[in-house]
Amino acid sequence: MTIPASFVAAPGKRVAAFIYDAVAVVLVFMVVAVFAESVGYDLTTLTVLVCCSFLYHGAFLVFRDGRTFGKVAQDICVVTNDGQSPRIWQAFARAAVRYFPLLSATALVYRHR
DSSP, X not given: OOOOOOOXXXXXXXXXXXXXXXXXXXHHHHHHHHHHHHXXXXXOSHHHHHHHHHHXXXXXXXXXXXXXXXXXXXXXXXXXXXXXXXXXXXXXXXXXXXXXXXXXXXXXXXXXX
C-alpha cells in the first residue's frame, strides 16, 4: 500500500472557495425562500439558511467528487486519507460538523423568543 502525497490547499484558496460557496448558498436560499413564499410559507429564517448550507455542501461533496462550485473555481477538492472522493457518510458528517453548532445556536435563539 502506498501512502498518498499529503497536500493541503493554501489558506487563500480555501477562503476564496468559502466565499464562492457562501454566495452560491445565499442564492439557493433566496430561490427556496421566494418559491416558498409564493406558495404561502415563510422560510426566511437563519435555520433554513443553515439547512440549505448543510445540504449544499453534503450533496456537492457526494455527487461532484468532493468539489463544490467554490472548490472548482479554486481548483481544490476534498479527499479521504487514501486520496479517494468522500463517501456519502463522510461528506454529510463533514457538513454536519461544520453546520450543526450553528444550527444548535439558532435553535437556542428562536427558543428564547
